[in-house]
Amino acid sequence: MHKAPTGTTLAFDFGEARIGVAEGDAEVGIVHPLATVSGQNNEVKFEAIAVLVREWQPRQLVVGLPTHADGTEHELTRLSRKFGRRLHGRFNLPVYWVDERMSSLYAESLLAEAQVFGKKQKTVLDQVAAQAILQGFFDGGAAEYFNGREEGQS
Numbered sequence: 312m313h314k315a316p317t318g319t320t321l322a323f324d325f326g327e328a329r330i331g332v333a334e335g336d337a338e339v340g341i342v343h344p345l346a347t348v349s350g351q352n353n354e355v356k357f358e359a360i361a362v363l364v365r366e367w368q369p370r371q372l373v374v375g376l377p378t379h380a381d382g383t384e385h386e387l388t389r390l391s392r393k394f395g396r397r398l399h400g401r402f403n404l405p406v407y408w409v410d411e412r413m414s415s416l417y418a419e420s421l422l423a424e425a426q427v428f429g430k431k432q433k434t435v436l437d438q439v440a441a442q443a444i445l446q447g448f449f450d451g452g453a454a455e456y457f458n459g460r461e462e463g464q465s
Contacts, residue, residue: 364395
């Protein structure tokens, strides 16, 4: 078992078109929406992520792992795992995967509570979903951990 994470953490809500990013501090447990990354190709997206990694100097990365409601995996689950492995390969930081099944509902309810609707909501929804993923990580831990070796299935 690896020790509990400390320090700055960046979390990602991976989507094929947009990637929501949130930042938080593991010791304090406070999480903030940070950015939405998009671009015509993966290289553009990873360059934007590299800027955030340089700026925030995270100790670890968290990626939401989408599954069906019953927990079974689908194509976006596979793509999210691939994204997490690429993050590790590029930035050499530990990657934690967190079950994100409730993150979109959580994000929508937070935004409704803040009276953010319509087009304005769409622009921040991915960031707030990443915020929900990171809060879930701080509150409940990771579903899986990756430090360069293939993760074991439990």
